[in-house]
Amino acid sequence: VLRTTDLTTPALVVDADVLEANLAAMARRWPSATLRPHVKAHKTTALAHRQAAHGHPGFTCATIREVEGMAVAGLGTDLLLANEVLDTRRLGALVEDGARVTVAVDSPETVAAAADGGVREVLVDVNVGLPRCGIAPAEAGALADAARARGLSVRGVMGYEGHLQALPDLAERTRLTESAMALLLAAHADVGGEIVSGGGTGTSAVNTWVTEMQAGSYALMDSAYTAAGVGYGQALHVLGTVVSVSPPRGEMPGYAVADVGLKALGMDHGNPTIPGRGQVWFCSDEHVTFGPDGPVRVGERVLVVPAHIDPTVALHERMHLVRGDEVLETWPVDLRGW
Amino acid sequence: VLRTTDLTTPALVVDADVLEANLAAMARRWPSATLRPHVKAHKTTALAHRQAAHGHPGFTCATIREVEGMAVAGLGTDLLLANEVLDTRRLGALVEDGARVTVAVDSPETVAAAADGGVREVLVDVNVGLPRCGIAPAEAGALADAARARGLSVRGVMGYEGHLQALPDLAERTRLTESAMALLLAAHADVGGEIVSGGGTGTSAVNTWVTEMQAGSYALMDSAYTAAGVGYGQALHVLGTVVSVSPPRGEMPGYAVADVGLKALGMDHGNPTIPGRGQVWFCSDEHVTFGPDGPVRVGERVLVVPAHIDPTVALHERMHLVRGDEVLETWPVDLRGW
Numbered sequence: 001v002l003r004t005t006d007l008t009t010p011a012l013v014v015d016a017d018v019l020e021a022n023l024a025a026m027a028r029r030w031p032s033a034t035l036r037p038h039v040k041a042h043k044t045t046a047l048a049h050r051q052a053a054h055g056h057p058g059f060t061c062a063t064i065r066e067v068e069g070m071a072v073a074g075l076g077t078d079l080l081l082a083n084e085v086l087d088t089r090r091l092g093a094l095v096e097d098g099a100r101v102t103v104a105v106d107s108p109e110t111v112a113a114a115a116d117g118g119v120r121e122v123l124v125d126v127n128v129g130l131p132r133c134g135i136a137p138a139e140a141g142a143l144a145d146a147a148r149a150r151g152l153s154v155r156g157v158m159g160y161e162g163h164l165q166a167l168p169d170l171a172e173r174t175r176l177t178e179s180a181m182a183l184l185l186a187a188h189a190d191v192g193g194e195i196v197s198g199g200g201t202g203t204s205a206v207n208t209w210v211t212e213m214q215a216g217s218y219a220l221m222d223s224a225y226t227a228a229g230v231g232y233g234q235a236l237h238v239l240g241t242v243v244s245v246s247p248p249r250g251e252m253p254g255y256a257v258a259d260v261g262l263k264a265l266g267m268d269h270g271n272p273t274i275p276g277r278g279q280v281w282f283c284s285d286e287h288v289t290f291g292p293d294g295p296v297r298v299g300e301r302v303l304v305v306p307a308h309i310d311p312t313v314a315l316h317e318r319m320h321l322v323r324g325d326e327v328l329e330t331w332p333v334d335l336r337g338w
Numbered sequence: 339v340l341r342t343t344d345l346t347t348p349a350l351v352v353d354a355d356v357l358e359a360n361l362a363a364m365a366r367r368w369p370s371a372t373l374r375p376h377v378k379a380h381k382t383t384a385l386a387h388r389q390a391a392h393g394h395p396g397f398t399c400a401t402i403r404e405v406e407g408m409a410v411a412g413l414g415t416d417l418l419l420a421n422e423v424l425d426t427r428r429l430g431a432l433v434e435d436g437a438r439v440t441v442a443v444d445s446p447e448t449v450a451a452a453a454d455g456g457v458r459e460v461l462v463d464v465n466v467g468l469p470r471c472g473i474a475p476a477e478a479g480a481l482a483d484a485a486r487a488r489g490l491s492v493r494g495v496m497g498y499e500g501h502l503q504a505l506p507d508l509a510e511r512t513r514l515t516e517s518a519m520a521l522l523l524a525a526h527a528d529v530g531g532e533i534v535s536g537g538g539t540g541t542s543a544v545n546t547w548v549t550e551m552q553a554g555s556y557a558l559m560d561s562a563y564t565a566a567g568v569g570y571g572q573a574l575h576v577l578g579t580v581v582s583v584s585p586p587r588g589e590m591p592g593y594a595v596a597d598v599g600l601k602a603l604g605m606d607h608g609n610p611t612i613p614g615r616g617q618v619w620f621c622s623d624e625h626v627t628f629g630p631d632g633p634v635r636v637g638e639r640v641l642v643v644p645a646h647i648d649p650t651v652a653l654h655e656r657m658h659l660v661r662g663d664e665v666l667e668t669w670p671v672d673l674r675g676w
Contacts (some may be wrong), residue, residue: 086579244448
């Protein structure tokens with residue numbers, strides 16, 4: 001039996017029971033095709049197979065590489081690339097090979113790229129308030145017409161209310177989600193098609209307007225969503241080893257150093273935490289320096305909670321499914337890169 | 339001829355002429371074995387071969403994987419793992435195979451790990467002011483004795499003045515570096531051995547006390563060091579593609595979105611910049627949203643400067659050596675992971 005103490009650190013570890021509870025809870029709220037799980041948070045086809053086992057036939061992707069990897073893994077029944085891309089030749093090749101690939105478009109250029117690259121199906125990406133991709137709602141119908149004129153099948157619309165996902169006040173999150181989805185539904189009236197795709201873990205309990213929910217973070221979870229009280233458990237941690245301990249000295253308090261640094265952590269949301277073990281002082285390339293809450297020894301293992309899961313996972317080659325200190329399975333993070 | 343316009347984005351691109359000028363300038367200041375280039379910033383054996391061609395026989399590494407990869411690449415003449423590790427079996431295996439591997443130690447536990455794992459040579463890592471790894475200077479001699487008692491050869495000391503690297507005032511940086519190195523030299527007097535290893539790109543022009551300089555960032559460079567005026571050029575950028583453009587609308591100014599997001603950028607030093615092209619608004623997983631300085635079109639390429647190179651490189655599988663828009667070589671970032 002492989003134990004977590006045998007793992008090279010830093011290492012991603014996933015609590016098998018928390019993961020399973022998260023997958024089951026979301027599948028109850030959004031069963032079957034009403035959930036189109038987003039793979040960008042976990043980038044792991046083995047985990048996507050678990051989601052498929054909960055009854056979800058289609059998936060959401062953020063990169064061409066994710067679409068390719070999902071198709072290779074036998075999960076190409078209905079893949080949505082919920083992102084604008086210009087280099088669509090690789091997507092067209094997947095369609096040739098029998099995968100169903102739908103791509104988001106929000107401009108004449110991305111429509112042309114889809115048609116030229118051999119993609120046959122698109123969603124019109126609508127700006128619902130987040131200043132990122134997405135066409136203005138009033139212009140969505142004309143873009144759908146342009147896409148159909150290029151021979152593309154327009155399956156409907158998508159719109160991501162990303163700016164609302166982590167709003168702490170649930171009533172405000174609900175109210176603003178309704179407003180954002182009103183924009184999406186207005187665009188849908190002009191565009192047509194059967195799909196209204198949107199949402200994320202943070203709005204998954206309150207968004208009642210989409211026909212399919214794109215949530216992804218719920219599987220491994222993120223501390224920002226935990227703070228917002230969305231009701232899923234933290235399944236992913238970074239396991240580290242304490243490599244150096246310095247006792248208090250004069251006015252300098254004691255501290256310890258673990259091997260979980262900037263190259264093992266997504267840092268855009270700030271420092272990680274080490275719950276129950278100490279207060280993080282700072283991170284450097286290979287290390288986190290922390291003030292321990294109690295005695296600590298060199299060689300001790302610590303569980304670090306990254307401030308943002310998605311870019312954390314993208315730094316690791318594999319994740320380990322664990323129960324207690326037993327390693328049940330090791331999964332390659334096989335959807336990294338572009 | 340491969341052009342940068344043919345590259346899948348986001349992509350790391352390295353200006354061949356700036357890189358070569360950086361390598362040559364550092365080799366003039368620290369020739370031959372007086373420079374022990376740190377590979378942690380670039381994690382690329384092809385780039386390390388270029389550094390070796392400038393006359394530097396030994397290298398500094400931060401992880402076991404880096405040591406392994408350098409040995410496999412034929413660069414195992416004299417590898418220093420300037421970091422504390424407990425799991426030394428893989429290092430001992432490299433020594434068995436003929437590589438010269440020296441590891442940093444700062445505790446009885448790391449001494450024991452080195453001896454038990456089959457490593458034969460160590461440096462005593464001394465705390466010179468950065469609260470991270472390193473033993474107190476007054477205790478360094480006793481640790482060296484303990485290491486020798488375990489049969490290890492003690493080659494000398496190392497101490498990294500990381501807290502001083504990016505100090506903007508050169509006189510202060512010089513003065514504090516002298517103080518930090520005084521601690522290291524005092525420890526060296528107790529430890530013995532021929533090596534006093536330390537320094538980095540930020541102190542490489544002012545640290546006159548070490549026998550070997552561990553600089554690494556100078557090759558690709560970092561905007562924090564550029565701001566500190568250390569005199570090397572920015573060789574690395576992340577090439578991106580504009581995938582969406584939104585014109586001004588009411589009170590909302592226009593903006594554009596490129597495919598260089600949190601999974602392509604080290605974010606611990608904050609947002610990247612897009613010099614000469616626009617002001618960055620924010621980054622999300624796959625995107626950077628920016629206010630363009632002038633007209634911008636979907637499909638246009640942009641060069642993004644990450645705020646911190648080291649964790650940026652760790653997110654990419656390869657880097658492309660370029661001159662203008664011509665791709666000269668493509669190098670795997672083969673020292674990633676642990």
